[in-house]
C-alpha cells in the first residue's frame with residue numbers, strides 16, 4: 001500500500017493560497033502544445049481533471065468535454081470556473097478506478113497526473129483504472145498520459161517501462177513516450193519536474 005493523499009482536504013486547505021502544487025493556472029505546457037496542434041474530437045475525456053483547467057481549455061476550443069475527478073471540492077471549483085466563462089463541460093465526481101460513464105466512447109482521452117497519483121497509492125488502483133481505459137477510447141481514439149518520472153527525485157513517479165507496458169500492440173498502436181518537464185508551483189515558486197508524455201492510439205477495429 002502506497003501513500004494515501006486526501007485530495008479533497010488538499011484542495012480545501014490550499015483554496016485561496018494558489019491551490020495545490022499541480023495547479024499552475026492552465027493546462028500543463030506539454031498538453032497545451034498538444035491542444036495547439038489540434039486533437040481528435042468531438043468527444044473528449046479529462047480523467048482526474050482537478051479544478052478543470054485542461055477541460056476548460058478543451059471546451060474553449062469547441063470540444064464536447066466530460067471531466068471527472070474523485071474530489072467533490074475540485075469538481076465544485078471546476079464547475080464554478082465553467083459557469084464564470086459560460087462554458088458547458090460535464091464535470092462529474094467519479095472514481096477513475098470504477099468509472100461509470102455513458103456508453104459513448106471518447107475520441108481523445110487525457111490523463112494529466114492521474115495515473116501517477118494512483119500508482120503512488122499502489123499498483124491495485126492504477127491497474128483498476130488502466131483496465132477501464134480501453135473501454136473509454138473509441139477505435140482510433142488518441143490517449144495522452146502525462147506523468148512525473150521516478151527520476152524527478154520526489155520518491156515517487158513512473159518509469160518509462162511502467163508507463164509503456166499497458167499500451168502495447170495489438171490493442172494500442174503508435175505508442176510514443178516523450179521526455180517532458182512537468183510544471184508545478186510550490187509556494188509561489190515555479191518548479192519543473194522530469195516527466196513523460198505518452199501518446200497512443202486505440203487500435204482501429206478490424
Ligand SMILES: C[S@@+](CC[C@H](N)C(=O)[O-])C[C@H]1O[C@@H](n2cnc3c(N)ncnc32)[C@H](O)[C@@H]1O
Nearest residue numbers: 007022048049050069070071095096112113117
Ligand atoms: C496531480 S492531480 C492533477 C489534476 C489535474 N489533472 C491537473 O493536471 O492539474 C491528480 C488528480 O487526480 C484526482 N484523483 C486521484 N485519485 C482519483 C481517482 N481514483 N479517481 C478520479 N480522480 C482521482 C485528484 O483528486 C487530483 O485532482
